[in-house]
Amino acid sequence: MSRSLVFLLYPGFQILDHTGPLAAFDAANHFAPGSYRMQHVSRDGGALASYAGLEVVTESFEAAASPDTLIISGGSGIDQALACPATQAFVRRHGQTCRRLASVCSGAFLLASLGMLDGLRATTHWRRTTEFQRRFPAVQLEVDRIYVREGRLWTSAGITAGIDLALALIAEDLGETIARQVARQLVVYYRRPGGQTQHSELLALGGEQGRFADLMDFIRRNLERPLTVEELADQACMSARHFARVFREEMGETPARAVERLRVEAASNALASGYGSLKAVARQCGFVDTERMRRAFMRWRGVPPAALKQAARSHATA
Secondary structure (H helix, E strand, C coil): CCEEEEEECCCCECHHHHHHHHHHHHHHHHHCCCCEEEEEEECCCEEEECCCCCEEEEEEHHHCCCCCEEEECCECCHHHHHCCHHHHHHHHHHHCCCCEEEEECCHHHHHHHCCCCCCCEECCCHHHHHHHHHHCCCCEECCCCCEEEECCEEEECCCCHHHHHHHHHHHHHHCHHHHHHHHHHCCCCCCCCCCCCCCCHHHHCCCCCCCCHHHHHHHHHCCCCCCCHHHHHHHCCCCHHHHHHHHHHHHCCCHHHHHHHHHHHHHHHHHHCCCCCHHHHHHHCCCCCHHHHHHHHHHHCCCCHHHHHHHHHHHHHC
């Protein structure tokens, strides 16, 4: 069975929002020949420039096939697409008849502007969540999800999360075995479950350009070590007392709590991906033993790590 995939593009689309899913479906055709027929469409057709300047040759809306799945890419040009009556009409018309309707990154803005996400759960790139919530309060935005499925409507976060979305769609169509083969072909380390966090807690702890950005990166790369205040102060070239005071003022956390928070994040991602036993994850993330990891999870997540591991196992079975 061959399924028609129509990718909706517009001037200023994000190239990886498009080519990431495209590569996944192309790889699926390698393992299951003829599974997908892919078409790139835009309002006027012809060569269409992405935000990065790379062009994709598209066909016009009039030449578009009736899609089994319509996928709307994200990008900085989404506001131009929102203001285009022809684009709105195209999505409204095919969105009512296609089997699946999906968006990557800010492509969710187009679906939301047409009321297609009202009362439903959805997600988008974490940098645009505040704007999305302000503009579309009727949508139940999941601000920290890689992708969200609501029946036949699928939305994903940005950039590489489009690959996760595509893998989930492939798994639904062709089965988990093909999806895993595609992930391996793309050199994706693992197929992330949709509920995994979009971005690191490092961004919440002081941002990418703050005084302690390099230190936070050091912590993340060395979670298996004890990471005492003295060691962290030495990395920051400060006395331990001065470091502890300045760190808390700038980061809003004590050094010890920040380290624990990052350990919980790393362990959560490892467990969600199905990596290792509880004991192995606890050791890798610097908790020493599973009981200390359990107490940390209860403080930060309100659930024990065993619950995440069970959820990942259930997801893989499903």
